[in-house]
Amino acid sequence: MDDIPGKIVGNTIGAGGFRRLIVRLERPLGRVTPGQFIMLKIPEREVFLRRPFSIYDSRGKTLTVMYRVVGKGTDALAAAAAKAPVMVLGPLGRGFTVNKKNTCLVVAGGIGFAGVRMLLKRLGERGTLFLGVTTGDELKIAEDLEGSRLLTATLDGSRGFAGDVVSLLGRHLDEYRGKSPEVFACGPSGMVKSLRKLLEPSGIPCQVSVEERMACGMGLCFGCVVAMKDETNPYKRVCKEGPVFSLWDLSL
Ligand SMILES: Cc1cc2nc3c(=O)[nH]c(=O)nc-3n(C[C@H](O)[C@H](O)[C@H](O)COP(=O)(O)OP(=O)(O)OC[C@H]3O[C@@H](n4cnc5c(N)ncnc54)[C@H](O)[C@@H]3O)c2cc1C
Numbered sequence: 001m002d003d004i005p006g007k008i009v010g011n012t013i014g015a016g017g018f019r020r021l022i023v024r025l026e027r028p029l030g031r032v033t034p035g036q037f038i039m040l041k042i043p044e045r046e047v048f049l050r051r052p053f054s055i056y057d058s059r060g061k062t063l064t065v066m067y068r069v070v071g072k073g074t075d076a077l078a079a080a081a082a083k084a085p086v087m088v089l090g091p092l093g094r095g096f097t098v099n100k101k102n103t104c105l106v107v108a109g110g111i112g113f114a115g116v117r118m119l120l121k122r123l124g125e126r127g128t129l130f131l132g133v134t135t136g137d138e139l140k141i142a143e144d145l146e147g148s149r150l151l152t153a154t155l156d157g158s159r160g161f162a163g164d165v166v167s168l169l170g171r172h173l174d175e176y177r178g179k180s181p182e183v184f185a186c187g188p189s190g191m192v193k194s195l196r197k198l199l200e201p202s203g204i205p206c207q208v209s210v211e212e213r214m215a216c217g218m219g220l221c222f223g224c225v226v227a228m229k230d231e232t233n234p235y236k237r238v239c240k241e242g243p244v245f246s247l248w249d250l251s252l
């Protein structure tokens, strides 16, 4: 796969500190499966390794990424000005698989929304989003979402359900009994562990987008492996076999 050169055309901060990066590429990314990601070369010499980001939106030659500043790379990205050159490798990895017969319950924690936003766009009215954030202001992250039903949880209790998003899902799960529910999730590891605890008794199918630090993003360095339950194949690469896995295959 070749690198695609591009230029930053937008890099703005929104509610709750989530940033939106818009890149104009020299050529389109091509066909993207929701849940796939890109490796982005940040325009700052001191940030040597590329960083992985979910594909928030891709239309023709325009790529959008939603991100949060957490360290050196994302800090440098936030400081990048319009017209700065970037290199984009992607689309990478395996995304979500949607079974047309299932009722789709999408669970996102904070910036995890970026990993399921494309899926929600494709699902439209078929999807219900359970979105959990820390403060009410952060709910604006989903303000341009159309079609899907939205249920919200805030940890500070200022909007929607007061508590975490998995507890919110737990309150609604009974409504979907007999409707072949399937859960699609992206969020911090604590959220994924709670999800497993909640869904274990029912064994509802659940696909999770896993976040792991990456170096190459192409399956070469084995720096991104996660432990699996399968003893004959105990490790898988998040960048190549993932980032989306069945929750029931992961050894958490
Ligand atoms: C498939 C995939 C998709 C992603 N999509 C997005 C996205 O759409 N938007 C977004 O904001 N972030 C996303 N991330 C996470 C993003 O890649 C990291 O936040 C980023 O690489 C951090 O770089 P940094 O140099 O700023 O932080 P660093 O200085 O490298 O690290 C800062 C802190 O963040 C932690 N950290 C770094 N990378 C990760 C990671 N991959 N998983 C968990 N913790 C990490 C470190 O342990 C450290 O505590 C994704 C990660 C993966 C694997």
Ligand code: FES
Binding pocket: 213, 214, 215, 216, 217, 218, 219, 220, 221, 222, 223, 224, 225, 237, 238, 239, 240
């Ligand atoms: S990041 Fe190198 S194998 Fe996954």
